[in-house]
Amino acid sequence: MDNKGIVVLGSGLAGYSVIRELRKLDRDIPVTLVTRDSGDYYSKPMLSNALAQGKDAAGLVLTRAADMAAQLGIKLLVDTEVHAIDRANKRLDTTSGALEYDRLVIALGADPIRIPVQGDAADAVLSVNDIADYARFRGLLGNKNTVRAELVEAHSNEHISTGSMRTEVAIMGGGLIGCEFANDLAAAGHAVSVIDPGPWPIASLMPEQAGQQLLAPLAALGVDWRFGTSVSRVDRAASGYLLTLADGAQLQTDLVLSAVGLRPRIALAQQAGLAVNRGIKVDAHLRSSDAAIFALGDCAEIDGKVQPFVLPIMHAARALAKTLAGEETPVVFPAMPVVVKTPAHPVAVLPVARDAVGTWQLRSNSDGVKMEFIDAEQCISGFVLTGRYAAERNEMSKQVGQRALPV
Ligand SMILES: Cc1cc2nc3c(=O)[nH]c(=O)nc-3n(C[C@H](O)[C@H](O)[C@H](O)COP(=O)(O)OP(=O)(O)OC[C@H]3O[C@@H](n4cnc5c(N)ncnc54)[C@H](O)[C@@H]3O)c2cc1C
Structure with missing residues (x-):
């Protein structure tokens, strides 16, 4: 058990991004990455647009696990499942044995929701x-x-x-x-x-x-x-x-x-007595209810929100890397539109909270639609752009928070 330092759980976008960002700031802090999969780095969003491109799974791997470990200067434990977090002793119980940490980053992702159906299949x-x-x-x-x-x-x-x-x-x-x-x-x-x-x-x-x-x-x-x-x-x-x-x-x-949705993987955190809600509850510093444990990615609920998308993860990873390197840094999210990969009719959407108060206003509709969500203060707080308008997402993002023009 010579491996204290930072231990990261999960080798998805969240786990690898925080380590990559940390290494830009500090090459020396010992980092161990534990993952139950192969540890190969791939782009998860490609999973839903790879068939038409004729790509098989091997073709989606961007960097092999061993090369990631060498590039990032980390110890990588692949095919290793974490069973329990012992917070009192800062120790993990894994299928490859016990592992100690000084600080822990949980980036375990989310499980597909299974809707119960009847039938023999x-x-x-x-x-x-x-x-x-x-x-x-x-x-x-x-x-x-x-x-x-x-x-x-x-x-x-x-x-x-x-x-x-x-x-x-x-x-x-x-x-x-x-x-x-x-x-x-x-x-x-x-x-x-x-x-x-x-x-x-x-x-x-x-x-x-x-x-x-x-x-x-x-x-x-x-x-x-x-x-x-x-x-x-x-x-x-x-x-x-x-x-x-x-x-x-x-x-x-x-x-x-x-494809009915995902549920953040909170079981390990919950069993360890960390505060959880839909996801593992963390503050703007990505810090959980235990000061030595952080969480980000699909498993985390940051200031009350689970945002299972690439851009929030990249922003969270950058902020957390700074905090881990010694400069306490809260994450600040800009407007982050989600691009829906439907080439037959492209879509970009800046979603609004389910309970948001306001109305959707149609701005244009020819070969697609451009719609803005106008909140109670008459400001634009969300949008959806489809078809030929989808390319305007960066332009629209700049208008978020501004007063909406009269319809
Ligand atoms: C099909 C698809 C398409 C998508 N397209 C887009 C898109 O176009 N744009 C966009 O913004 N977002 C998209 N997303 C969402 C985005 O890909 C995810 O938000 C992001 O990849 C999640 O990264 P993560 O690291 O949090 O989780 P994951 O990538 O799920 O990583 C979790 C890691 O934890 C490991 N793990 C889990 N449990 C254990 C355990 N007990 N012990 C050890 N290791 C464990 C797993 O092996 C894995 O390495 C898409 C998602 C899917 C599924």
Whole structure:
């Protein structure tokens, strides 16, 4: 147990970013990174737009784990699961043994939410939240195509429609990630159904006029939208699965992908007695209820907000690195629009809090929409830009907080 110093849990964007930022300030503090995966560095957002680009999981790896460790000058423990945090002794219980820390950074990410469904194939529902999930998913898509390609070859004199070459994928959830997968799968030639109890795409972030912009462009790629219903049963069928929806409709599909949201991984922190809410509660310094323990990324709730996106993580990582290097630095978030990777109809949205008071105002609508969220003080506090307006996100970000022009 010679490895005190800073221990970082998790080798995702949050874990690696904070170490990279720290190393710009200090090459000497001992840092150990513990991760239950391979530790290879990849860009998670690529998971939902890699199929159409023909990328397999290996093609998504940007830097191998050993090279990350060498570049960053850290000790890296891969394939190592952390079981418990003993705060009194500043010690971790891991599958590779005990490990002591002076300061601990928790960057454990989030788990896909599993919606309970009935049926004998409920366990066949997939989710893609990391590179290993993607490898599996892509393999299943590919297998189907290989089997069908062999079928076509073996029956070269018979007609097998090219439609049967496509894997049919039913996506549970028409939110941001569901829409991205729908666009990617459809662009890669697969048949896609999106099933969502909500009223329009990405309804939790966008008003109706904006969400509806996605309907026709994705339908033109072959996406079959099913709103106002949900998946009740998944049963095995002669080939693939039979879905039964809450409205009684039935759907035959080869794969079922769930994209209904993520839940911050708080169990370890909770068991250790740290303050948690939806995420691990931290202040603007990313400090938890224990002064020696910090958290950032998808597992953290910073000043009451969980922001599971790249830009907030980068800002948090920079601030936390300074604090860890000795200069107490609160994170200050600028306006951080989220780009939805739906090339069939691009979208950029600066979301507003669920309980925000105000109204969405339509500013322009030709080949897309430009909408602003005007709050109670008549200021712009959110926006959504779709289609040709999506490119204006940086310009719009500058207007956030300013008084809105009369409509
Ligand atoms: C498909 C998809 C597309 C996305 N697209 C975008 C986008 O376009 N733009 C955007 O801003 N955001 C996007 N996001 C969100 C963004 O990718 C995430 O917010 C970010 O990658 C989360 O990083 P993280 O380090 O917090 O978590 P993760 O990357 O999940 O890392 C968590 C780490 O913790 C490790 N771990 C977990 N439990 C344990 C344990 N008990 N012991 C040891 N190690 C453990 C894991 O192995 C992993 O290394 C997307 C997310 C998904 C899933």
